[in-house]
Amino acid sequence: MNVKKIAVIGAGLMGSGISYVSAWSDYDVTMVDINDEAIGKGMERLRSYVESGVKRSKLSDSEAEDLLGRVKTTTSVDDAVSNVDLVIEAVYEDMDVKKDLFKRMDAAATPRTILASNTSSLSISELGKVTERPDKVVGMHYFSPVPAMKLLEIIIGEQTSEDTIIAAIVVGENQGKTTVKAKDSPGFIVNRIRAKMGRECILTYERGIATLREIDTALKEQYGVPMGPFELSDFVGLDVSLGTSSTLYRELGDCFQPPETLKRLVEAGTLGRKSGSGFYEYGEDKESVLEEPKGVDPEWLTLRIILPYLREAMIEVEEGIATKEDINKAMILGTNYKEGPFDTIERLGLDMIREELKKLHSEFGDCYSLPKMLQ
Ligand SMILES: NC(=O)c1ccc[n+]([C@@H]2O[C@H](COP(=O)([O-])OP(=O)(O)OC[C@H]3O[C@@H](n4cnc5c(N)ncnc54)[C@H](O)[C@@H]3O)[C@@H](O)[C@H]2O)c1
Structure with missing residues (x-):
């Protein structure tokens, strides 16, 4: 699976950071939250990462502009996931909220789409079970602040396929992260x-x-x-x-x-x-x-x-x-x-x-x- 388009669900602390590192590594990103206010806050945080990149000469002005041009926003989960290769979910740490979302994303996304969660502690296998594609469900556990922290734990659920694991690793490495693999288990590594x-x-x-x-x-x-x-x-x-x-x-x-x-x-x-x-x-x-x-x-x-x-x-x-x-x-x-x-x-x-x-x-x-x- 060659990932080109990513949807990030949740524009909070983690979601805005994940959107930033994804756009920084040339992916087209759609960032989703429940209302315009939450999206506004997420975009503000993302812009502050871009500004800091420019100040530290990591990004030129035109690169910063291109990066921001790669980020779209919406309040519709269905629209966001309907035409992407990978979804990274970063909403509240609540199993019921995440399960509802995974069911919904499973129904709206194309069959090839990988569904990842940034959960810090919840079971990836359990999330996989509410979908028709448990082989395409994986954990991508980023650390805060996402732009600065180099680690990405790839969490392997009971049914996660090898192709899905490889695709998640490739995206993480393109985002500048060092990936490690962990079995789905409480607290991961x-x-x-x-x-x-x-x-x-x-x-x-x-x-x-x-x-x-x-x-x-x-x-x-x-x-x-x-x-x-x-x-x-x-x-x-x-x-x-x-x-x-x-x-x-x-x-x-x-x-x-x-x-x-x-x-x-x-x-x-x-x-x-x-x-x-x-x-x-x-x-x-x-x-x-x-x-x-x-x-x-x-x-x-x-x-x-x-x-x-x-x-x-x-x-x-x-x-x-x-x-x-x-x-x-x-x-x-x-x-x-x-x-x-x-x-x-x-x-x-x-x-x-x-x-x-x-x-x-x-x-x-x-x-x-x-x-x-x-x-
Ligand atoms: N904060 C950390 O240090 C950290 C580190 C690693 C992983 N995580 C995990 O990342 C996830 C997000 O954490 P955070 O700190 O960014 O939380 P946060 O509260 O900053 O952001 C969550 C965002 O999700 C949005 N949201 C909630 N339900 C939604 C829905 N159905 N659709 C779209 N958007 C929705 C909220 O409006 C909010 O903006 C959690 O699972 C958390 O455990 C957090």
Whole structure:
């Protein structure tokens, strides 16, 4: 399938970014939303990406004009999908909303059209089942902000065909993305591993092992993460973190249970930077939540926190979700970590990881048990 025309459904944060990278890579794009106001906002965001491209000399004035000329808009899903090769859906993260849309798109699109979803957590196989073309349904999971983030997870449903996977990879690579393949499963590659790391940070704090600031500083300095986990959570929004953890808890069980501190903060409306406070306060004194440091060794603390994250990466390989190579690529590009989990595993050595995990297992139970790779 040679994709030339793309329809993007939803002109929000993700849809406008996907429309921009598609038009940037010469595809004809039709961007759809429910009303003119939503389309106006989406076009405004898309234009701001174009302007920033021109300012950074990535686009000339005439290229910018051509790019904008390749983007059409409409409020009619039926019209938008009736004559395109690929549809990328980026509406609200709600299974019922997405299922209705997939049924409708299936009825209006030509039989050759591929239907992709940018869902962060919902099942691609389930979406495929509401259509007459489950072989042509695939996940294309972009990361935010779409123009800047290089990673694209290609999510393979139970019935997704090889041709569909290849077509999605080719489009992603033309859009300047590095693609990785993941089996349809809760949280795919990055969000599942990242949720495990975030949970471990909060549990380490709740267990009184280290303060928020000590954990953030240790991970930034020792592991090269660009933002500490609590800083990142405050930036993204604690409600968003709780939403992802709750989905993973429902699908994968107790080892993903959202920690009490996260639930309590969200219930109190303490959602991070957007509400003025989250794990930290964001008044004039940015660090007004000052706690007495526990004085833990940062190297020990970092190892303590990343062990469950490395364990999760090994479990993803065992469950056939992705290869080691793709997990490494995905974690580096999707989170800006300086190395992938299997690079860390190689650096630290399996023996050392096995011994340290055994200690955590005996202290904290089965969520720290040895994955098969270490047995
Ligand atoms: N925000 C992120 O960081 C991120 C990252 C990866 C994936 N995602 C996923 O991408 C999807 C969109 O997220 P977002 O952050 O862009 O949301 P958003 O709220 O910014 O945008 C959603 C848009 O979809 C429109 N919409 C809703 N129903 C529609 C319909 N039936 N037809 C046409 N348009 C419709 C809304 O009006 C809105 O403009 C979700 O599935 C989300 O989980 C989000």
